Amino acid sequence: MKTTKLSLLSLALLTANVSAGGYMFPELGMMNISTAGAGAQAIAEGAETAFANPAAMSEFNSTAIAFNLQGMVSDIKYTDTGSTGLFRGGENSTQAGTTMPVSSFYFVHPINDKWTAGLAFASTGGSVIDYGPQFSGALLLQDAQLLTVQFNPSIAYQVQDNFSVGLGLVTEYGLLNQTLAGSGSHLLPQIEASGSSLEFGYTLSAFYKLDENNQFGFAYRSQIEHDMDGHLKTRSSKVDSSVNIIMPASATLSGYHSLNDKIATMWSLGWTDFSKISDTSISLTSREANIARNWEDTFSASMGMHYQLTEQWRLESGVYYETSPQDDPKFQYPDVPTGEIWKFGAGASYDINQQWRMQMYYEYYYGGTPSIEYSMFEGSAVESTLKGDYDAKIHFFGVLFNYQF
Numbered sequence: 001m002k003t004t005k006l007s008l009l010s011l012a013l014l015t016a017n018v019s020a021g022g023y024m025f026p027e028l029g030m031m032n033i034s035t036a037g038a039g040a041q042a043i044a045e046g047a048e049t050a051f052a053n054p055a056a057m058s059e060f061n062s063t064a065i066a067f068n069l070q071g072m073v074s075d076i077k078y079t080d081t082g083s084t085g086l087f088r089g090g091e092n093s094t095q096a097g098t099t100m101p102v103s104s105f106y107f108v109h110p111i112n113d114k115w116t117a118g119l120a121f122a123s124t125g126g127s128v129i130d131y132g133p134q135f136s137g138a139l140l141l142q143d144a145q146l147l148t149v150q151f152n153p154s155i156a157y158q159v160q161d162n163f164s165v166g167l168g169l170v171t172e173y174g175l176l177n178q179t180l181a182g183s184g185s186h187l188l189p190q191i192e193a194s195g196s197s198l199e200f201g202y203t204l205s206a207f208y209k210l211d212e213n214n215q216f217g218f219a220y221r222s223q224i225e226h227d228m229d230g231h232l233k234t235r236s237s238k239v240d241s242s243v244n245i246i247m248p249a250s251a252t253l254s255g256y257h258s259l260n261d262k263i264a265t266m267w268s269l270g271w272t273d274f275s276k277i278s279d280t281s282i283s284l285t286s287r288e289a290n291i292a293r294n295w296e297d298t299f300s301a302s303m304g305m306h307y308q309l310t311e312q313w314r315l316e317s318g319v320y321y322e323t324s325p326q327d328d329p330k331f332q333y334p335d336v337p338t339g340e341i342w343k344f345g346a347g348a349s350y351d352i353n354q355q356w357r358m359q360m361y362y363e364y365y366y367g368g369t370p371s372i373e374y375s376m377f378e379g380s381a382v383e384s385t386l387k388g389d390y391d392a393k394i395h396f397f398g399v400l401f402n403y404q405f
Helices: 002-014 054-059
Strands: 064-080 093-095 099-110 115-122 126-130 143-160 163-181 191-211 214-221 224-233 238-247 250-258 263-272 279-284 287-292 298-308 313-322 341-351 356-366 371-376 384-404
Touching: 054 115, 054 143, 054 163, 054 191, 054 214, 064 126, 143 191, 163 224, 163 238, 191 238, 298 341
Parallel strands: none
Antiparallel strands: 064 093, 064 099, 064 384, 099 115, 115 143, 126 143, 143 163, 163 191, 191 214, 191 224, 214 250, 224 238, 238 279, 250 263, 263 298, 279 287, 298 313, 313 341, 341 356, 356 384, 371 384
16 A cells, blocks of 8 residues: 555656756767867867767877866756745745766777777766755755766778768666655655666767868767666655656767967857657556656757967867757756756866877856746646746866877
8 A cells, every 4th residue: 555655646746857858968078168069079189089079080090098087066046936835935045056076088099091999988968956855846856866977989980081980889877866755744755766777879970171271070979768767765665667768869060170370260060859858758666657848959059269379288268059948937847947058168278298188178057047837736726836947057177188199
């Protein structure tokens, strides 16, 4: 009987909040953070190319490795604007930001004059948010964590002196943990959800060098669909669960243009297939439900610049814009507030010697001010609406080291 009650309560609450979108962070893998992602697929300077555009690995004539140490600090503020029913009585203003350390590793090795192999340990996304128990929507969600990591071997083939293609195989591990509900009342016990999944995908890419000053790159990353198998549990009960989470396909076209010996410009145009996240499928023991998401594809554009300050120092900067996958407050959820995205990047590269290069970077990620008007138990005596506004910012910073043998 306890298990049945937990299944019913869990299903009602789980259909309100499961991390399912708005969690794609190229910053975690491609390493062109100082230019806000601009030119990532058209540049072949370090081993991180194995992740950004495997085809561009053909530009390497010696083995290279790179490792990255990064911090991500989110500053997410929720302001309640008149929640009703069960959502009344929480904090007027809630800080939901968190911190997360990140690291990655890259390797490139020329096999012969035509073939080059690469390897990347990195991530394409994650979501960490922590409202705490005083949040107006704490009955739905107190905290959530979605983490992914990829093992990405790849190969490049030089078709012509100025044109190469690349193929990568992706093994991605995903981990989901959430505290879904809880209060001082025994009627609504705290429910914890956990799950994990190992899935597979691929990358396709191309690199074209028009001349020594102009080059272009393209990369496509396939969709990876996770079924996060795990459990929902309280202190006294536990049921099996599975949450379907899609890491959508994406495509990016980039260009790099050296204007003179001091200045280079770069750009990128991108697309992410967020329309595949029309809903989220949730399975409990003998029960299933779908969450309506109604997401749309997003499109992005970025511009960046390199300025060679001295022989060893180079300054870097860039700006990025991406459309919003969802603007309707009634389809927003506390797990991942979504809106238009602006990014502003800055950094510097330093050639320590002929083999070592260090890149320091910072990016300000602004997720806008989306609103939420999520309703539960509509038409009943306990109809409740979580109503508020978000102000979402994320800070990325770190250092990348490259070594060429």
